[in-house]
Amino acid sequence: IRKNILFVAFALGMLIPLVIIFLRETMNNKVRGRKDLEGLSMPLIGEIPQFDQKKSGLFTKKVPDLKAVVVKEGSRDVINEAFRVLRTNLEFMTEKGKKSNVIVVTSFNPSSGKSFLTINMGVSLAIKGQKVLVIDGDLRHGSASSYVNSPRIGLSDYLSGRMDRLNELIVPDKNHKGLDILPVGTIPPNPTELLFDDRLRQVIDKVRECYDYVLIDCPPAEMVADTQIIEKLADRTIFVVRAGLFERSMLQELENIYNEKKYKNISLILNGTVGNTGRYGYRYGYRYGYHYGYGSDKKREVSEWVSNN
Incomplete structure (x- = not known):
């Protein structure tokens, strides 16, 4: 018994x-991995593994996740190789020169890691000798601005007319020659209205001629109209899909956006994949929420503006 x-x-x-x-x-x-994306028509330009700040010794409660720069010159680990592949594909897409160098980075979901990716893409391009500007286009949160300690003045102050010299707002990265950051600055109460202003076009026109790459970190695309407004002035759009976060049922919506050409020159990055990465085991996470508070009238007003411009 x-x-x-x-x-x-x-x-x-x-x-x-x-x-x-x-x-x-x-x-x-x-979405669990690359296989789930096989039915999509849009080009997949990169697959970035998860990053574990604790294992890499970068974890601290006082330092934002966005300060975790994983791209290192000469490093041959899994995540650096992944960013090299992504960089090569970016260079291939923009090989015609500065006429196509302004790139919007967005997603459907908050917490997809787009700010993290934007900063590290900028570092990767700068290491290769490119002159890169990262613009924090999320005027509601200023996530990418934390990489340069969130200066009090920045893009929003220029758009509102409080500052007139754009070059005084751009912050050079002390650790990577060739990489500059244009932070948000003052978090405005009316971000969408600021983006409507023609001064945004002036910003894009100025920096386009000065940099090899301009990467604009934008809010989630379908939550507010900010990304659609900025995208009208850009050359191409990168959507970030986060493995373990993006629902597979939404893949058809992503395919529809691509087929309808709602955004210019769309490509895709799969972020946060888990696989046989040996001892590296990358993982990272973001914990912030989007609370936009748009009413139906405001959404209708913004949608009409976007469709007519």
């Missing part, structure tokens, strides 16, 4: 984890 009890206990110990794993996989409706 004792042997039978031990056998049953052993069998249950083996079976229960398998059942749990099966149920988790069956109920998982999120």
Whole structure:
């Protein structure tokens, strides 16, 4: 009897984890990896593995995640190789020169890691000798601005007319020659209205001629109209899909956006994948929420403006 009890206990110990794993996989409706994207028509230009700040010794409660620059000159680890592939594809897309060098980076979901990717793409391009400007186009949160300690003046102050000299607002990166950051500055109460102003076009026209690449970190595309307004002045759009966050049912919506050419020259980055990465095991996460508070009238007004411009 004792042997039978031990056998049953052993069998249950083996079976229960398998059942749990099966149920988790069956109920998982999120994008899990590259295979889930095979049905999309849009080009996939990069796949970035997860990054674990704790394992890399970068974790601290006082330092924002965005300050975690994982791209290192000469490093041959998995995540650096992934960024090299991404950089090569970016260079291929923009090989015609500065006429196509303004790139919007956005997503459907908050917490997709687009600010992290934008900064590290900028570092990767700067390491290769390119002159790069990262613009924090999220006037509501200024996430990318934290990389340069969120200066009090920046893009919003220029758009509002409080500052007239754009070059005085651009912050050179002390650690990477050739990389500059244009922070948000003052978080405005009326970000969409500021973006309507023609001064945004003046900003893009000025920096386009001065930099090899201009990367604009924007809010999630379908949450507010900010990204659609900025995208009208850019040359191409990169959507970030976060593995484990983006629902597979939304892939068709992404395909529709691509087929309808709602945004110019769309490409895709798959972020936060987990695979056989050996000892590297990259993982990272963002914890901030978007609370925009737009009413239906404001959404209608913005949508009409975007469709007519």
